[in-house]
Amino acid sequence: MMKKLYLSTILLVFLSFFSIGIFTSYGVSAVFPHPRPPSPPPPPPTEDNLAWWCDVVNAEIVWGGFEDAKDVNTAIHGGGINVCIIDTGCNYTHLDLDDNYAGGWDYVKPDNDPMEEGGNYHGTHVAGTIAMEDNEVGYIGIAPRINLYVLRVIDPLGWADAEYINKSLHWAIENEMDIVSMSFGGFEEIDFLNVTLNKAYDAGIVLVAGSGNYYKGWPTNVMFPASHPKVIAVGAVNSDLFRANLSNTGTWGSCYGQGLDLVAPGVNIMTTGKSDTWVTDSGTSLACPIVAGICALMLSKNPNLTPDQIRDILFNSENVIDLGPTGWDEEYGYGMVDADFAVSNVSYPN
Numbered sequence: 001m002m003k004k005l006y007l008s009t010i011l012l013v014f015l016s017f018f019s020i021g022i023f024t025s026y027g028v029s030a031v032f033p034h035p036r037p038p039s040p041p042p043p044p045p046t047e048d049n050l051a052w053w054c055d056v057v058n059a060e061i062v063w064g065g066f067e068d069a070k071d072v073n074t075a076i077h078g079g080g081i082n083v084c085i086i087d088t089g090c091n092y093t094h095l096d097l098d099d100n101y102a103g104g105w106d107y108v109k110p111d112n113d114p115m116e117e118g119g120n121y122h123g124t125h126v127a128g129t130i131a132m133e134d135n136e137v138g139y140i141g142i143a144p145r146i147n148l149y150v151l152r153v154i155d156p157l158g159w160a161d162a163e164y165i166n167k168s169l170h171w172a173i174e175n176e177m178d179i180v181s182m183s184f185g186g187f188e189e190i191d192f193l194n195v196t197l198n199k200a201y202d203a204g205i206v207l208v209a210g211s212g213n214y215y216k217g218w219p220t221n222v223m224f225p226a227s228h229p230k231v232i233a234v235g236a237v238n239s240d241l242f243r244a245n246l247s248n249t250g251t252w253g254s255c256y257g258q259g260l261d262l263v264a265p266g267v268n269i270m271t272t273g274k275s276d277t278w279v280t281d282s283g284t285s286l287a288c289p290i291v292a293g294i295c296a297l298m299l300s301k302n303p304n305l306t307p308d309q310i311r312d313i314l315f316n317s318e319n320v321i322d323l324g325p326t327g328w329d330e331e332y333g334y335g336m337v338d339a340d341f342a343v344s345n346v347s348y349p350n
């Protein structure tokens with residue numbers, strides 16, 4: 001039952017420059033050296049910054065009401081929607097996250113406190129992408145008023161047990177999560193997780209996962225659990241809207257192929273970090289929560305939407321920014337998400 005070795009590949013696959021430095025420092029992987037990217041300048045204290053990745057998917061139009069908004073001005077902001085991340089824990093006391101943090105569980109050191117501890121802040125980066133607040137400091141996430149839940153399954157050295165992930169999915173069902181965001185992946189399917197993913201989907205939970213970051217010399221197909229048919233598989237694009245592929249200067253490219261559903265920004269993503277800092281991170285780990293956040297905005301407009309209905313809206317090249325060859329293609333799936341298009345295609349509840 002223990003799948004620790006298998007899941008140890010998860011972090012090597014999904015963690016981005018920022019985190020890989022941590023791994024190399026532990027001597028776990030000497031094959032992924034990469035300098036830590038510079039952090040953005042400290043934000044001014046009087047207004048939130050609008051991050052490029054939020055602007056380009058037009059989340060600010062949904063919650064702000066107009067292009068380049070920096071405040072929540074509409075009722076579609078994710079309030080009341082339960083989103084959980086399954087990750088390394090989260091620095092949920094961060095001033096740009098604390099108001100949205102709603103609870104969770106720690107499977108690594110079992111208790112109800114999934115604080116990120118001794119790790120690389122991967123989960124904190126993921127959480128900020130969805131949930132940074134409109135609080136006139138830092139940045140604003142895709143869905144700035146969600147209920148953020150955190151399930152800690154990955155220990156500070158990057159080890160996880162598949163059973164923790166299984167328990168997390170059951171936790172999500174029992175605690176009535178609307179959306180589960182999974183910024184991890186491995187090369188092989190795990191049968192008992194397939195079963196639980198189906199259960200979660202049947203319970204009405206929208207499932208989202210990153211496609212993976214492997215480049216040449218490694219398999220580039222969409223990884224598991226992104227490859228599961230009920231999980232929305234998300235690849236990464238850069239600010240020029242090309243598939244993330246840093247092979248010239250780094251070591252990874254966004255995994256693609258059959259099963260890729262959507263892409264979202266995933267290079268130089270400014271988000272929450274250690275203490276009350278903001279940092280830049282890259283990888284499909286960051287693209288995944290952007291899509292999860294857009295699903296939260298859709299549910300914010302109509303909480304009765306089913307996961308099938310959400311997928312039907314998003315999996316349509318007319319409702320996304322079609323990149324690459326016309327229509328679905330292996331590198332971009334149906335295209336890049338656009339929160340304004342997505343929410344515009346959601347009807348208000350009757």
Ligand SMILES: [Ca+2]
Nearest residue numbers: 055056058068
């Ligand atoms: Ca915009």
Ligand SMILES: [Ca+2]
Nearest residue numbers: 048070071136
């Ligand atoms: Ca603001």
Ligand SMILES: [Ca+2]
Nearest residue numbers: 133137138139
């Ligand atoms: Ca903020």
Ligand SMILES: [Ca+2]
Nearest residue numbers: 323324325327
């Ligand atoms: Ca296309």
